[in-house]
Amino acid sequence: ITIPEKELALVFVGEEAPAGCALNAELVQGKNTTGDKLIALHKGLNVVYANDASHLYINYVMNDTNLKYTEQPQISIHVEGGRANGYFDATKMQNQDWDNLENLKPYGFFTDDVIRLKSKHTIHSLSLRGVEEQQRNGNWNYNGQYKGITGVLSKWDWVHEIEQDFFKPEQFADRFNCLMFSTDASGLYAFPYGTFIGTVSTTFSYPEWVKGSGGDNGGNLWAVVHETGHHYQKLFNLSRCLESSNNLWSNIAVWKRGASVSRLDAPQKLFNRFNRHQTWFDMDLGDRTRMYWQLWLYYVELGHKPTFFRDLFAKFREQPIDSREAKSDYLRFARFCSEAAGEDLTEFFTFYGFFDKVGNNLPLKYNDGFYDKVYAPTTISVSQADIDDCKAAMAQYSKKAKNLMFIDERIRKTPATYEGHQPGETRWATIGGLNPGDNRVFGDVGHYTDFGTGTEPGTTAQPEAVRLEGRSLRVQGKGAVGYKVYNAQGQLVMVANRHAFTIPAELDLSQITVTVAGGDGGEVEIFKNGKIVDAYNQPLKFDNPAGLTVSTGTDHPMGKYVIRNYRMFDGKYYYADAQTRPTEGRSGAGEYIFVGGKNSGDYHIYSLATQRWATYSNVRDGRNMLSWTDDFAASQPWNIEHVQNGTTSYYNISPAGARAHAWNWHGGVGVTQNSMGFYSPDDANSHWELIPADALTEYLALVKHADSVLVRDAAKAVSTHSYHQAFRAHLATESQRTTATQADIDLLKSQLAAWDVWRTADSTLQADAASVQHIQPFLNDFKAKLAALTLASSTQGLEEAQELIKAWHTWKKADEVLVRDAQKVKHSRPFYNAFTALVTSTQTTNATQPAHVAALNQRLLTWPVWRGADSLVQIPPYNDPLNTKFR
Incomplete structure (x- = not known):
């Protein structure tokens, strides 16, 4: 109901407010967050006068926290005066009701510039035209369905449910019904009663809520959750985390939306901070946000302790944060996190620099150019005794939550789960350029699914091979989520999540231990006291599709x-x-x-x-x-x-x-x-x-080429199978050579040329085997000769082999003639039999002998004549004396 300027309305109230409760009228102008005053209402007639055009709210409030609002009586109220503009209440109305109110504009409904909307958790005061524009532009449709105004308002409620879940809201059932206020009036910030989100275009677009777009930094979903989170963050808001702790919920919302990943810098930024010995005092907004996010990702999302934050908040209700001293600020947070998890989190908070700085009234900043100007400076005091007490309290837990600093959901691509996603679709980058699965950005190991779940263990570190290149370690294996470096005193001094990482110059290689960290919390030593552990001092394996001669490192360069x-x-x-x-x-x-x-x-x-x-x-x-x-x-x-x-x-x-x-x-x-x-x-x-x-590179390249030829010819090596296998075994040995000469190159070239000759013979015989008949002895003898070949003998008798291949084609032609004419022979049978005997007597020992070949050529020349005559005289005589005489 809108009351015009300088007009009054009569408010009739059926009952007095019950004990412990108050009933008030409030006149709110435009998009203001509150009215300028409250007007107490009593049973009977109440007069409400508006100096300025105002919207009428009725506030029915409990002032006793022991009461339940569901047990308070309903009070009837009737208003005379003013104008019914209408509003929308998603807890009572449907999408059709919105459309019906739109249709009632000719009768005065929905004519104010400002529209009031209500859902389970929020009251909105917005530009009506902005909301209508979203409907008109089709932004209440999604994936072929009309979601309407109720669909959008349900997403606003979803934000509150994500955040309120940390408080165990069921313990306050029926005791609070506090609604947040939200307006698009201006800016982007929170205030004591709600939030200013200076737009309607994206905050009332259903596709923006459920999907967004790649590289959008979370869009206004992030902004809405961030600003709303300021109202819920107090219990775990450490000093100078006012703009970080609430980002946990923004990241959760973006993640649960299912289209993208968290809005955080790549993990290398924090690894570098730790490796440079920076502390909690050096962290910026993103660094501190990441601490909260990693705890949620491990304990809640993976299910290692789903109630982790609920239990943490309960502890802070009993002992709230006091930011004057570290022992009641971040050290209390560390101790309570260990208690909530039931695990020793010393290593995790060591990584975040909780235990490295001591002093009184130490300046603590946001380390952000904007917020350090907006917010007043602050200090905090830290004593070594307080640090020691915190560590001792965490150390009582036998289970050590190790390797948790490596967890990240962007190391590999992750399936998308947003509403309407397609099979096989993966989550995109929230921050432009930080693409999930890009190991140049995020590193190689530490993907969140490798840390197991509440019922399944994480991966076990299984290193296979390690190489030291200068001060860079290269590691191959399975199950790693990170790499850790300890000094001689057993203190963690460096971490990395890439398979190749460089040990800082200030660390003496002879005094450090390097381990591979597993998702199950275990570690395996791979480098100790200046050398690689013997079990892993193995050559690295890699694919080499370019076929190059590849070096293992610079100390023994190969393949120049x-x-x-x-x-x-x-x-x-x-x-x-x-x-x-x-x-x-x-x-x-x-x-x-x-x-x-x-x-x-x-x-x-x-x-x-x-x-x-x-x-x-x-x-x-x-x-x-x-x-x-x-x-x-x-x-x-x-x-x-x-x-x-x-x-x-x-x-x-x-x-x-x-x-x-x-x-x-x-x-x-x-x-x-x-x-x-x-x-x-x-x-x-x-x-x-x-x-x-150099000769070695040329030789090794030739070895690779020769092996590729043998791989190509493997199926063709039948009679030469043993020779082929021996040649490949020889090449495998030769590929390990570290020196070579021109003589080596020439020898291998000759061996490869010889293989071509013998492989040609083998292929020829295999192709012809099924069709030969009278030269079967030659075939068998030739195949036996091939089967007897060795690598050493392969380069001998090559001219003879080439002559035999040539001879084979000639003798096979004779065989084809004999097979073809076998059924035509009658009167020339003795000639045919003698021809056949000559062919059958051929073996590798005589196939190329001049006399034997001459006898063959004579028969190949004369046989067609006599075979023709034989055919001719087989023509019936038909009483012709001449035919009889010729026969």
Whole structure:
């Protein structure tokens, strides 16, 4: 009901308010949060006068917390005067009621600029046109269904239910019915009675609530939950976490929406803070938000302790936070978290720097340029005794909640669960550029599902191979969620979640222990006292689809290559020098080695002359895009694709995961100081040859080529099966060579050439075996000769073998003639039998002998004549004396 300016309304009340309760009228102007005064109502006639045009609220309030609102009497109220503008109450009305009220505009309904909406938890005071626009634009339709105004308001209630769940709301059943107030008047902030969300467009769009869009930072779903969360955060709001603790609920809402992931920085940011010995005092908003989020993700979402935050809030009801001292602020939080979990969380809060700073009245900041100006400065006092007491209280729990600092839901892609999602669809990035599953951004291990559930254990760390490259450790294995470094005193001094990480220079390698952390809380030592643990001092395994000779590291470089552009410029070839700049001729070329990356087709590239790794930070077309680093773990991998098509053979080199960009001397070879840039891989100048730079690389490349030939021919090696297997075994041994000479190369080339000859013979005999008859002895003898071959004997008698293959075709032709004419022979049978005997007597020992071959050629020449005569005289004589005489 709207009361116009300078008018009054008569409010008739049926009963007095019961004891402990109050009944008031309140006149609210526009989108204001409250009226300028309350008017107490009593039984009977009440006069309410409006100085300004106002909306009439009736407030029925309990002032005694022992009362239940469901037990209070209903009071009848009747209003005369003012104008019925209408409102919408989602607890009593349906979508059709909204449409009916819209249709009553000609009769005065829905004519105020401001519309009041009510749901279970919120009263909205909004621009009517803004709300109507969302309906008109189809934003109350979703996935083929009309959700209407009730669908949108139910999402606002969902926010409160997420947040209120932390309080065990069932314990207050029927005792509170406090409604939040929300308006789109201006700004984006919370106030004592509710929230200002300065828009209607997204907050009343159903698709925005249930799906949003990639890279939208959570949209206004994040904003609504954040601002609403200010009303619920007090119990666990640590000093300088006013803008962080409520973000836990924003992240929960975004996660439960099911379309995207949390809105947090990549975990490397916090790892770097810890590794630089920074403390809780150095954390910013995102860092502190992440602490809350990791606890929720592990204990609640994974089900390790679903009541964790409910129990935590209950403890803080008994002993609230007092931010003057750490022992009643963040140290109390740490202790209560351990109590709620029933686990020792010392390591987790060590990671967040809770125990590293001592002093009186220490400045504590948001470490945010905006909020440190908005909010007044504060200090907090910390004593070592308080830290020790906190640690002792947590240490009483035998179960150690270890490795929890690594948990993150973005390490791998995660299935989408939003309303209307498609099978196979995955969650997208909440923050643009931080794409789930991109291990360059988020690291390799620590995905939340690897930490198990309330009923299933997490993964067990199973390292397989470890490599030390300078101060960088490379690890292969299964079950890891992170890597941890301890000093000689057993203190955690470094963490990482990448399979390759660098030990800081200030840590003495001979004094540290490195472990692989598992999702089950266990750890396995892989490096101790300056060396790799023997069980894991194994060569790393990697896919090598480009077929390169790959080095395991820089200490024993293998596979040295020079890099030459596949295309000639003005009739000349150009090579990459030691810094990838174009240089004319082989003499100025740099030598490079390639080290296998963790993903198939990925390689790390090292310049032997500069002793640095090629890397990149920005992926876009342009010149001089390649950069260099001394640190293997800091180098980005490259994808190398070997393109082969007939006689065409070249390589494309691209940043891993960005194949739309490839190595290219962007701008041409004539540009001064033009080191490697990026351009389209389809460009003719984006193709490269990787040419062996020494005998070993050339030899190992030949070994790979030979093995690929044998793999190709495996099905064809029938009689030569033993020879084939021995050759492959030899190549497997040769692939481990660390030295080679030109003589080695020449020998392998001759062995490969010999294989081609013997494989040709084997294939020929297998193809012809089913069709031969009289030369079966030759076939069997030839096959036996192939079966007796060894790698050592394979290069001997090659000319004889080639002659035998040639002879085989001749003798097979004779066999075909005899088989073809067998049924035509009558009078020339003695000739035919003698011809057959000659063919049948052929073996490898005489198949190429001149006399034996001459006898064959004589018969091949004369047989058609006599076979023709035989056919002719088989014609019936028909009483012709001449035919009789000829026969």
